[in-house]
Amino acid sequence: MSPLYFSESYPPIFRQPKNPLCPEPKEDVCNDQALIGSDTLPVIDFQCIDQEQLHEACAEWGVFRLVNHGIPASLLSQLDDISKKVFNFSFETKQRLFSSTPVTYFWGTPALNSNGLALQKPQNVNWMEGFNVPLSQLSSRSHAYKEDKDDDPLSTSLRYLIQEYGSHQSRLAEAIYKAITDRLDQGKLDDSRRCSSYLSLSTGFIRVYRYPALVQPNETSWGMDVHTDSSIISILNQDLVGGLEFYRHGHWHHVHPVPNTLIVNLGDMMQAISDDKYKSVKHRVKLNRYRERLSMGYFVFPEDDTLIQSPSYMPFSYSDFRAQVQEDLKTVGYKVGLQRFRRRG
Numbered sequence: 001m002s003p004l005y006f007s008e009s010y011p012p013i014f015r016q017p018k019n020p021l022c023p024e025p026k027e028d029v030c031n032d033q034a035l036i037g038s039d040t041l042p043v044i045d046f047q048c049i050d051q052e053q054l055h056e057a058c059a060e061w062g063v064f065r066l067v068n069h070g071i072p073a074s075l076l077s078q079l080d081d082i083s084k085k086v087f088n089f090s091f092e093t094k095q096r097l098f099s100s101t102p103v104t105y106f107w108g109t110p111a112l113n114s115n116g117l118a119l120q121k122p123q124n125v126n127w128m129e130g131f132n133v134p135l136s137q138l139s140s141r142s143h144a145y146k147e148d149k150d151d152d153p154l155s156t157s158l159r160y161l162i163q164e165y166g167s168h169q170s171r172l173a174e175a176i177y178k179a180i181t182d183r184l185d186q187g188k189l190d191d192s193r194r195c196s197s198y199l200s201l202s203t204g205f206i207r208v209y210r211y212p213a214l215v216q217p218n219e220t221s222w223g224m225d226v227h228t229d230s231s232i233i234s235i236l237n238q239d240l241v242g243g244l245e246f247y248r249h250g251h252w253h254h255v256h257p258v259p260n261t262l263i264v265n266l267g268d269m270m271q272a273i274s275d276d277k278y279k280s281v282k283h284r285v286k287l288n289r290y291r292e293r294l295s296m297g298y299f300v301f302p303e304d305d306t307l308i309q310s311p312s313y314m315p316f317s318y319s320d321f322r323a324q325v326q327e328d329l330k331t332v333g334y335k336v337g338l339q340r341f342r343r344r345g
């Protein structure tokens with residue numbers, strides 16, 4: 001019997017026949033109250049950030065929902081539309097689509113090297129593909145990027161939309177980071193350890209992801225396996241399919257898709273900068289049986305060579321951290337993370 005479903009747009013190992021015994025539900029996911037109802041995540045209003053509420057969200061959860069972020073709904077829906085179209089290009093087309101730009105295409109693992117290329121594939125392939133967009137290299141003034149007149153119009157639109165989206169993300173990250181660190185720095189006399197100086201907007205990058213539907217789910221197949229982000233902060237924008245989960249107090253919490261809201265989570269660098277007051281939160285992405293999922297993440301870091309000085313950690317820079325993660329992925333097979341830099345005793 002020939003497969004009912006076979007998308008050449010996916011990397012070959014993600015292509016599956018549709019299970020005829022398992023028809024797609026008629027209900028649109030976005031109308032499913034079980035999925036879009038409110039969840040227990042703390043909510044922060046970007047237009048009037050309450051520092052105490054923000055502190056509690058960072059200390060207790062390491063993740064919160066951001067409302068009133070000011071990104072135009074029209075930009076978000078155009079991004080959604082164009083990303084879908086670009087992901088629907090054939091796998092082979094996507095592999096060469098952005099070759100004259102700093103944008104890279106990857107799949108199977110979110111672990112990329114500093115050129116945006118996938119590190120060796122993990123034993124368990126993550127069921128996702130994505131584009132990695134280093135924002136500071138996108139501007140036309142950058143030497144790393146020159147306009148290619150043969151560029152595909154859709155991929156060019158996607159790049160421009162991401163550039164605009166990226167400037168909103170920088171605006172949000174800067175304000176959120178300032179609100180977080182103003183409180184952390186209150187009363188600190190030691191200027192060498194002022195938290196507010198660590199964020200470097202020029203390190204920001206965007207990832208656009210597509211997670212295929214998994215017709216026959218099993219316990220080892222994840223859209224993205226459990227991990228913490230290496231960033232200072234990450235800002236996620238998910239569509240209405242759902243699947244993102246955060247770990248807190250021994251339980252996994254599903255993050256309900258709520259239109260026009262963003263999810264902000266703290267990464268490893270924030271944990272180190274705050275000297276463990278705030279935790280880099282574990283999270284993962286589950287696959288949906290019926291629908292593919294799109295999401296977009298923004299990640300921002302300290303400058304590569306800036307030394308992070310925190311009492312619980314040996315002084316280290318983000319480039320030390322990144323090199324250690326890459327080494328551990330090669331030798332141990334997983335990211336050990338901050339433990340590598342913690343002072344003993």
Ligand SMILES: O=C(O)CCC(=O)C(=O)O
Pocket residue numbers: 110207209224229236238244283285295296297
């Ligand atoms: O797709 C998502 O919702 C999460 C992505 C993520 O956790 C990551 O890129 O680190």
Ligand SMILES: [Fe+2]
Pocket residue numbers: 227228229234283
């Ligand atoms: Fe993540």
